[in-house]
Amino acid sequence: DAGVIQSPRHEVTEMGQEVTLRCKPISGHNSLFWYRQTMMRGLELLIYFNNNVPIDDSGMPEDRFSAKMPNASFSTLKIQPSEPRDSAVYFCASSTGSGTGGVTDTQYFGPGTRLTVL
Amino acid sequence: QKEVEQNSGPLSVPEGAIASLNCTYSDRGSQSFFWYRQYSGKSPELIMSIYSNGDKEDGRFTAQLNKASQYVSLLIRDSQPSDSATYLCAVKYTGRRALTFGSGTRLQVQP
Numbered sequence: 001d002a003g004v005i006q007s008p009r010h011e012v013t014e015m016g017q018e019v020t021l022r023c024k025p026i027s028g029h030n031s032l033f034w035y036r037q038t039m040m041r042g043l044e045l046l047i048y049f050n051n052n053v054p055i056d057d058s059g060m061p062e063d064r065f066s067a068k069m070p071n072a073s074f075s076t077l078k079i080q081p082s083e084p085r086d087s088a089v090y091f092c093a094s095s096t097g098s099g100t101g102g103v104t105d106t107q108y109f110g111p112g113t114r115l116t117v118l
Numbered sequence: 119q120k121e122v123e124q125n126s127g128p129l130s131v132p133e134g135a136i137a138s139l140n141c142t143y144s145d146r147g148s149q150s151f152f153w154y155r156q157y158s159g160k161s162p163e164l165i166m167s168i169y170s171n172g173d174k175e176d177g178r179f180t181a182q183l184n185k186a187s188q189y190v191s192l193l194i195r196d197s198q199p200s201d202s203a204t205y206l207c208a209v210k211y212t213g214r215r216a217l218t219f220g221s222g223t224r225l226q227v228q229p
Contacts, residue, residue: 033216042221043162043206055215091161105150105210107217109161 002026004110006092012116018080021113024073025094033107034067034077035091043091049075082117089114122209124220132228137194139223141207144188150210151183152217153192157203165205166192197227 005024013019025032033048047057049069057067064083069075079086093107123142131137139153150169154162166181168174168190174181180193190209194201204224208217 031215043219045216045218048216050215105215105217106152106164106167107208108164109154112161 004092004094004108006090006110006113008113009111010114010116012118013082014118015083016081017117018078019082019086019115019117021077021090021092021115023075023077023092023110025075025092026108027073029094029096029108030072031095032069032075033093033095034075035093036088037091037112038088046077079115082115084117087115087117122207122218122220124205124207124223126221127224128226129223130226130228131197133197133199135197135227137197137201137225137227139192139194139205139207139225141190141192141209141220142188143190143207143209143211143218145209145211146185146188147212148185148188148209149212150217151181151190152208153179153181153190154206154208154219155203156206156222162206194225197225199227199229201225202227 007022031050034046035043037043046059047067048055052069067077089112091112092110095107121144153166155165156162166179168181168183171183171185178195182191204222206222207220210217
């Protein structure tokens with residue numbers, strides 16, 4: 001079975017440009033999570049969706065960040081305008097996420113997108 | 119603030135030894151606990167999950183959970199150089215669907 005798919009794997013852009021990261025969750029998973037990982041701050045949850053609806057976006061750093069999930073098999077994380085401090089690895093993860101605990105809470109991570117903003 | 123605490127390491131053990139990784143969490147009502155392994159430049163991958171007090175064994179890995187002490191650990195027996203990675207502890211807190219991750223412990227297994 002295909003795991004979580006992310007694209008692009010690497011993105012290099014200049015400050016001020018718009019960046020769009022893409023994610024396809026595991027088929028049948030109804031929860032999707034966007035994380036950012038840096039050496040200084042570790043793995044930070046940005047936003048998560050359940051059944052395509054954003055549930056908690058309190059981790060989104062500022063209005064320059066936005067995320068959408070138009071259907072069960074696709075999500076985007078957009079940064080506009082990008083800044084050098086946005087440079088990080090962005091991970092998408094998915095789970096069956098019924099919220100009742102146990103195995104359904106297990107999150108499976110995609111390979112990540114390494115973003116460099118010059 | 120709900121937190122997951124881990125010693126950042128590095129934890130250095132000789133090949134063949136037992137590596138012991140520890141994690142504490144702040145919510146006594148937490149339900150699910152996970153250990154992820156992350157190699158440098160790669161994404162986190164699930165190693166173990168544990169949901170009830172006691173030990174859970176899977177091959178060379180044993181997860182231990184003590185909810186009264188709010189403590190979860192991971193033991194790696196017969197450590198191999200290929201186990202050298204960062205190990206992330208993750209907890210599902212009550213009332214929250216997302217997992218809360220610790221900052222990870224870097225393990226180095228010396229040949």
